[in-house]
Amino acid sequence: MSKQTYITLNDGNKIPQFGLGVYMVPAGEETETAVRTALDLGYRHIDTAHAYQNERSVGKAVRESGVPRDEAWITSKLWPSECGEGKTAEAIDKMLDRLGTDYIDLLLLHQQFGDYLGARRDMERAVAAGKVRSIGLSNFESDRLEEVLDAATIKPSVMQVECHPCYQQGELKKRLASYGTVLEAWYPLGHGDAGLLAERLFTKLGEKYDKSPAQVILRWHIQEGTIVFPKTTNPAHMADNIDIFDFELTDDEMARVRALDCGRRYFTLGLEEQEAALSAFVPAD
Numbered sequence: 001m002s003k004q005t006y007i008t009l010n011d012g013n014k015i016p017q018f019g020l021g022v023y024m025v026p027a028g029e030e031t032e033t034a035v036r037t038a039l040d041l042g043y044r045h046i047d048t049a050h051a052y053q054n055e056r057s058v059g060k061a062v063r064e065s066g067v068p069r070d071e072a073w074i075t076s077k078l079w080p081s082e083c084g085e086g087k088t089a090e091a092i093d094k095m096l097d098r099l100g101t102d103y104i105d106l107l108l109l110h111q112q113f114g115d116y117l118g119a120r121r122d123m124e125r126a127v128a129a130g131k132v133r134s135i136g137l138s139n140f141e142s143d144r145l146e147e148v149l150d151a152a153t154i155k156p157s158v159m160q161v162e163c164h165p166c167y168q169q170g171e172l173k174k175r176l177a178s179y180g181t182v183l184e185a186w187y188p189l190g191h192g193d194a195g196l197l198a199e200r201l202f203t204k205l206g207e208k209y210d211k212s213p214a215q216v217i218l219r220w221h222i223q224e225g226t227i228v229f230p231k232t233t234n235p236a237h238m239a240d241n242i243d244i245f246d247f248e249l250t251d252d253e254m255a256r257v258r259a260l261d262c263g264r265r266y267f268t269l270g271l272e273e274q275e276a277a278l279s280a281f282v283p284a285d
């Protein structure tokens, strides 16, 4: 089994730095098989969301895996339609029910829309009630981040945003530094972008370490101190992706990957377009 690395969050909880993301994995057998395979391979962290509509399958696979509940880290996320004092408390109870668990390890506000300040208050109450262990944010890249940081009694333990070698989030890291909030990368492999995976530097480093370009990119994230959960349902990719704890990029190699940062995002909608697109969707219970 691969050696996992853990990061101690600003609330003292220890999160496995590497996991599996299940965005766009259909609920039912496909999600259950992916999560079960991952746990068998030594994965101990699953990233889901109400919006992914596969929380029930994630919870079932974790329960049936034989991995003790306190060794498996489950992250899920609240959609803007669930945000607001009172409403969020109910949404958390429904989430616990869908996941079939007594607590959620990490609960995030998925998007910077809706009554996120009211939602934060209920999330903090859920921590006090033992229903949630850690709380954080996702996609709060506008000045709404500072609004939440000012209002929060419990500072966010993580911030989950698009992050990969072409978009490394240096400015956001500076905004978060004094809060001890750790970056989680979505699209860690550029959503599987063929151009990113074919980048010459990753091929060369892969040859040196006998690893694939994807493994080199994931190793770079790990050494940057970022939390990653690449999505795959391909068992060979799943085994490869966790096999990154037996080599180390040198300082010079880390710097060469950092030099690839070119400000290129794969997700390019502006704030207003995002709000319009996302409000059109309300996840089913």
Ligand SMILES: NC(=O)c1ccc[n+]([C@@H]2O[C@H](COP(=O)([O-])OP(=O)(O)OC[C@H]3O[C@@H](n4cnc5c(N)ncnc54)[C@H](OP(=O)(O)O)[C@@H]3O)[C@@H](O)[C@H]2O)c1
Pocket: 020, 021, 022, 023, 024, 047, 048, 110, 138, 139, 160, 161, 185, 186, 187, 188, 189, 190, 191, 192, 193, 197, 212, 214, 215, 229, 230, 231, 232, 233, 234, 237, 238, 240, 241
């Ligand atoms: N908070 C948010 O708003 C947000 C948004 C997006 C994503 N996320 C989270 O971040 C996770 C990861 O993002 P993502 O799934 O969109 O992108 P990603 O992990 O960067 O890329 C996934 C793609 O890479 C391919 N892939 C995986 N491992 C590979 C390997 N070893 N070699 C070659 N190709 C490989 C996968 O194909 P195969 O399945 O064929 O391997 C898939 O097409 C999501 O599952 C979700 O948990 C969060």
